[in-house]
Amino acid sequence: MTLTLSPPTATPEPQAPLQPQGWLRYFSFSVDHKVIGLQYLVCGFLFYFVGGALAGMIRTELLTPLSDFMPRETYNEVLTLHGTVMIFLWIVPVVNGAFGNYLIPFYVGARDMAFPRLNAVAFWLIPPAGLLLISSYFIGSASQSGWTAYPPLSLTTPATGQVIWILSVLLLGSSSILGGINFIATILKLRRPGLKMLQLPMFCWALLGTSILVVLSTPVLAGTLVLLSFDIIAHTGFFNPALGGNAVVYQHLFWFYSHPAVYIMVLPAFGLVSEILPVHARKPLFGYITMVYSILAIVVLGLVVWAHHMFTSGTPPWMRLFFTIATSLIAVPTGIKFFNWLATLWGGKIALNSAMLFSCGFIFNFVFGGITGVALAQVPFDIHVHDTYFVVAHFHYIVYGGTVFVIFGSVYHWYPKFTGRLANETLGRLHFVLTFIGFNLCFAPQHWLGLNGMPRRVAEYDPQFTFVNQVSSVGALLMAISTLPFLINMIYSAFAGEKAGDNPWRALTPEWLTSSPPPVENWKGPAPLVTHPYGYGEAPQPQAVGASSP
Amino acid sequence: MPIPAAILTFGLSVVLVFIGLWVGQNVNLLPIDASANAPVYDELFQVLFSIGTSLLLGIVGLLIYSLVRYRRLAGDTGDGLAIEGNLPLEIFWTAVPAIVVLFIGIYSYDIYERMGGMAPLNDHSVHAMHNSADQAMAASMAPGMAMEAGAGPARVWAGISPTGSGADAVKVDVTAMQFAFIFRYPESGIISGELHVPVGQAVALNMEAKDVIHAFWVPQFRLKQDVIPGQPTLLSFTATKEGRYPIICAELCGPYHGGMRSTVVVEDPESYSAWVTKNSPAPLPVSASPVNPVPLQS
Numbered sequence: 001m002t003l004t005l006s007p008p009t010a011t012p013e014p015q016a017p018l019q020p021q022g023w024l025r026y027f028s029f030s031v032d033h034k035v036i037g038l039q040y041l042v043c044g045f046l047f048y049f050v051g052g053a054l055a056g057m058i059r060t061e062l063l064t065p066l067s068d069f070m071p072r073e074t075y076n077e078v079l080t081l082h083g084t085v086m087i088f089l090w091i092v093p094v095v096n097g098a099f100g101n102y103l104i105p106f107y108v109g110a111r112d113m114a115f116p117r118l119n120a121v122a123f124w125l126i127p128p129a130g131l132l133l134i135s136s137y138f139i140g141s142a143s144q145s146g147w148t149a150y151p152p153l154s155l156t157t158p159a160t161g162q163v164i165w166i167l168s169v170l171l172l173g174s175s176s177i178l179g180g181i182n183f184i185a186t187i188l189k190l191r192r193p194g195l196k197m198l199q200l201p202m203f204c205w206a207l208l209g210t211s212i213l214v215v216l217s218t219p220v221l222a223g224t225l226v227l228l229s230f231d232i233i234a235h236t237g238f239f240n241p242a243l244g245g246n247a248v249v250y251q252h253l254f255w256f257y258s259h260p261a262v263y264i265m266v267l268p269a270f271g272l273v274s275e276i277l278p279v280h281a282r283k284p285l286f287g288y289i290t291m292v293y294s295i296l297a298i299v300v301l302g303l304v305v306w307a308h309h310m311f312t313s314g315t316p317p318w319m320r321l322f323f324t325i326a327t328s329l330i331a332v333p334t335g336i337k338f339f340n341w342l343a344t345l346w347g348g349k350i351a352l353n354s355a356m357l358f359s360c361g362f363i364f365n366f367v368f369g370g371i372t373g374v375a376l377a378q379v380p381f382d383i384h385v386h387d388t389y390f391v392v393a394h395f396h397y398i399v400y401g402g403t404v405f406v407i408f409g410s411v412y413h414w415y416p417k418f419t420g421r422l423a424n425e426t427l428g429r430l431h432f433v434l435t436f437i438g439f440n441l442c443f444a445p446q447h448w449l450g451l452n453g454m455p456r457r458v459a460e461y462d463p464q465f466t467f468v469n470q471v472s473s474v475g476a477l478l479m480a481i482s483t484l485p486f487l488i489n490m491i492y493s494a495f496a497g498e499k500a501g502d503n504p505w506r507a508l509t510p511e512w513l514t515s516s517p518p519p520v521e522n523w524k525g526p527a528p529l530v531t532h533p534y535g536y537g538e539a540p541q542p543q544a545v546g547a548s549s550p
Numbered sequence: 551m552p553i554p555a556a557i558l559t560f561g562l563s564v565v566l567v568f569i570g571l572w573v574g575q576n577v578n579l580l581p582i583d584a585s586a587n588a589p590v591y592d593e594l595f596q597v598l599f600s601i602g603t604s605l606l607l608g609i610v611g612l613l614i615y616s617l618v619r620y621r622r623l624a625g626d627t628g629d630g631l632a633i634e635g636n637l638p639l640e641i642f643w644t645a646v647p648a649i650v651v652l653f654i655g656i657y658s659y660d661i662y663e664r665m666g667g668m669a670p671l672n673d674h675s676v677h678a679m680h681n682s683a684d685q686a687m688a689a690s691m692a693p694g695m696a697m698e699a700g701a702g703p704a705r706v707w708a709g710i711s712p713t714g715s716g717a718d719a720v721k722v723d724v725t726a727m728q729f730a731f732i733f734r735y736p737e738s739g740i741i742s743g744e745l746h747v748p749v750g751q752a753v754a755l756n757m758e759a760k761d762v763i764h765a766f767w768v769p770q771f772r773l774k775q776d777v778i779p780g781q782p783t784l785l786s787f788t789a790t791k792e793g794r795y796p797i798i799c800a801e802l803c804g805p806y807h808g809g810m811r812s813t814v815v816v817e818d819p820e821s822y823s824a825w826v827t828k829n830s831p832a833p834l835p836v837s838a839s840p841v842n843p844v845p846l847q848s
Contacts, residue, residue: 067808067809072805072806072808144804145802152762152763152779153802245780247763247778247779282628283631283632283633287634287636288635289635290635312774314783317667321659324655325655328654331647331651332644336647339643340640342612342613345613345617346620347631349620349628349629350616350621351622364610364613367606367610371602375602378655378658378661379658379662379667380591380594380658383667383775384769384773384774386800387765387767447579451769452581453581453798455798455799456800456802457807457808458807459808460809536629
């Protein structure tokens with residue numbers, strides 16, 4: 001426990017000559033956690049626009065009940081790429097890689113991550129993996145079997161696309177594992193002397209929980225996909241019933257990763273919201289300890305709920321019962337977090353700026369998605385709506401209405417830290433209003449579609465659903481339009497935004513106790529000891545003044 | 551005189567519960583219910599819809615109230631109250647969701663049991679344990695279902711079976727393939743692209759998939775079951791309302807997945823027998839029924 005890999009005092013001479021300076025840093029193999037964090041962020045946003053364009057193609061196809069916008073095979077390629085890009089190249093790298101890398105070293109009082117070179121390797125696996133995945137569309141055929149790649153379908157669709165899909169997901173999974181190990185090591189081993197685990201900002205706990213899930217479950221996905229590739233390339237029969245294999249075993253293994261993946265996407269968002277709300281409500285985070293235990297409970301429960309994705313796959317009754325109960329139980333720690341956030345707002349002095357609006361939008365959307373989630377956990381309920389648009393609506397409420405809203409809120413919150421300038425609030429609010437209305441218009445009606453008989457992943461549907469699908473597509477169009485004020489804001493404000501100063505929000509967490517943007521190795525002097533990161537409303541805060549050298 | 555906060559909170563909660571109940575009772579989001587287990591499903595749906603509405607309105611109401619009531623006034627640079635927690639309150643909002651979730655779990659288990667989801671596979675084996683149930687199933691299975699290998703009884707996977715699949719059930723062998731369902735009636739030898747069933751009588755589907763995973767879904771029956779290659783699957787239901795309802799493949803099965811649809815025609819017993827008679831193939835299959843008094847259609 002005495003091992004400290006990075007001394008908290010400044011090293012005398014940063015190895016400047018080896019690293020490119022200025023904007024070129026962002027295209028280099030930089031080992032600075034802040035550079036890597038922004039690399040993840042910008043790279044993630046590029047893939048987000050790719051995934052968004054794919055979503056736009058899906059919603060365009062669904063404007064009419066007939067398959068008339070693109071060939072059916074292309075439609076399946078598009079929906080597979082949309083799911084894969086959004087999960088593996090946008091949400092997972094951004095909430096973990098981008099914000100995790102940027103913030104965690106500040107929060108633990110370190111000058112960088114535990115393994116800076118590994119960190120850079122983890123990032124630089126992502127662009128080639130993403131380009132590989134997208135290239136499969138242009139060199140024949142992308143995968144057509146959905147992001148779930150269930151065999152035997154994935155064994156019968158064009159093999160090139162499927163193998164490339166497996167390869168790129170393996171690369172992205174490896175990147176994710178490397179990142180997870182790095183976060184665990186940093187949070188447990190690089191804490192500034194004197195800083196206790198229960199004094200860390202909540203985002204550290206969220207990322208610790210997430211990284212545990214990443215390290216435990218991603219290797220299972222990797223192993224599964226390797227077996228799947230054997231089935232495709234070498235015609236083995238692990239998952240091929242025609243050769244004596246079992247297709248359901250794949251589903252178990254796949255969901256053993258892919259359900260925790262939902263928490264890998266959502267827990268960091270919980271952490272980020274826990275940082276944003278206290279700052280803009282000027283109140284301490286309510287119920288710190290219960291928040292920590294909730295995260296740990298979600299981690300444990302999140303590992304034992306995977307078969308609720310398989311209630312119609314012929315799972316035995318006892319298994320259905322077990323997974324119903326385990327899944328429903330997750331509502332309890334999740335509920336605690338939401339009540340704690342509401343209590344954080346209660347009695348505060350709330351500034352309804354862009355960061356806060358997106359955080360509150362997240363609370364609304366996630367509660368909505370959480371309620372449908374508890375319903376979906378019930379076997380008899382799920383049997384009707386499984387694999388329908390109800391499920392599509394549910395998980396978009398969780399991952400878009402939940403996590404993506406938090407990503408936007410976080411970008412507005414930390415924009416002054418990244419750039420030293422404030423983002424434009426008018427454009428930010430416009431962005432929020434368009435996104436919130438567009439998102440709900442797009443996905444709320446899909447619950448009804450699913451209940452009334454529209455399955456997911458179809459290019460054609462019963463004409464009675466035309467109008468509601470068109471409403472949904474209009475919502476998608478609004479979401480697409482909403483990215484314009486965002487992009488304009490981000491680019492314009494980076495050059496001409498109002499100067500922010502070091503700490504425009506008067507926040508107490510350690511990343512604000514240095515210059516904006518921060519220097520290499522984070523602090524000019526010794527790292528401050530912040531033991532009350534949410535000490536709003538308390539008498540003078542000694543920790544904010546910068547602490548003595550240990 | 552100001553109303554005490556506790557009474558106000560309690561009053562608001564009661565109002566929310568009533569709004570939730572009203573919405574659950576009066577807002578219908580589901581298609582018509584045309585099978586024996588559909589009304590049971592709808593009962594569960596109503597309860598979940600009511601609870602969900604109350605919770606959502608309560609939480610969103612609290613959120614919006616806070617945002618308005620505690621908005622920061624221009625020029626105010628002070629902090630809010632330094633409240634870091636409240637143990638009784640935190641115990642309260644851990645316990646209440648736990649109780650609600652527990653209630654939902656037990657209730658949905660009851661619903662599932664009423665749908666027949668937890669029941670053994672058929673009426674003959676009600677007393678039997680799982681192993682013998684499987685064997686009983688294998689014995690009573692249609693010839694096509696007895697598995698290619700023939701080595702031992704095939705494992706049969708079951709979905710919901712509201713009325714079991716007793717001897718009086720209409721037996722239909724279902725083959726799911728890219729991109730169609732084929733219905734074979736072993737008793738009459740009919741092979742059809744549409745599923746015809748008599749109203750009010752149990753139907754037992756013996757399903758198998760030829761190529762990839764498909765799923766058999768009839769929204770009006772609130773029934774869905776995956777059909778997985780290598781896993782013969784039993785699904786039974788009793789249709790209760792005459793009409794034509796869509797059968798939809800709900801598992802991505804290839805490019806024409808969206809077009810993999812069929813129809814289940816629920817008709818009165820007379821029309822059903824007439825349909826069977828009309829469509830039975832000329833040479834009667836096997837010697838299932840020794841005499842067929844009905845003349846063949848010209």
